[in-house]
Amino acid sequence: MNHPAPPPHPAQSAAAFLAEAHALLGERGLTSDPDRMDAWLTDWRGRYTGRALALAAPASTEEVAALVKLCARHGVPIVPQGGNSGMAGGATPDTTGSAIILSLRRMNAIRKLTPEAGMAVCEAGVILQTLHEAAEAAHMRFPLTLGGKGSATIGGLIATNAGGTQVLRHGTMRAQVLGLEAVLATGEVLDLMTPLKKDNRGFDLKQLLIGSEGTLGIVTAATLRPRNGVGGARRDYRGARRSAADGARHGRCARRFRGGAHALPPIRSRPRTCGPRAARRSASLERADRMRFVRA
16 A cells, blocks of 8 residues: 655755755845844834744846745745835744745846836835935936835835825825736736836736735836926026026117117006906996997
């Protein structure tokens, strides 16, 4: 009678998983050193502390997809983590030590910034303050901001649908996302980066992923919607004021050239066609017409 083979010991299974993950991500992409993981095991407020099997930091969407498939094959839970600046402990692993922390901080490239189209294509590990600086250099601005902008990442802001300090004016992160890219639990890559204004091809899956906190998929990149910068508008306004002043100065010089500052009569405004003054004026004109008719 054939008996099924006993399941491997948890320690052997963890060691096999770590060996495969190390071969996939390399020295920079995987660590199980407690000292290096310590900062990522406690939440922003210091209220929750967990344990983790390893800290994984893939450098591309392909590595994220391969790692998710590897975790599914070995039954290893994943805790996605952005800047670890959340206030609810959602990015902190539990105390069993069986899960890995998936940090996307190495995926920190701004792939494209197009002021003409009003779009910015960013990877999930881009820090919010870095995006602000890049947008400002292109005479644009990204409206979402918050106190932890020096640590918060784009992927974490999307996963939590962050609001920030200007949420009443510009909306939550959901309103700033035109498209996104995510890795599902099966390791498949969902590419929704096309920023179509009108897209009626069925369900809008990116809206389902925004705010899901990594439960439905891991956001790896996004197409965002920055706004026109305030600095450029201020410069245009000042330029318009200078042009108006130059025009007024030119007009004064032209009048003096034609015979002195008072050579031209003052310009009278046209009479109003509505309002109480216009009504009284119209009534007086009608009375004058009637008087002329009677005299005639």
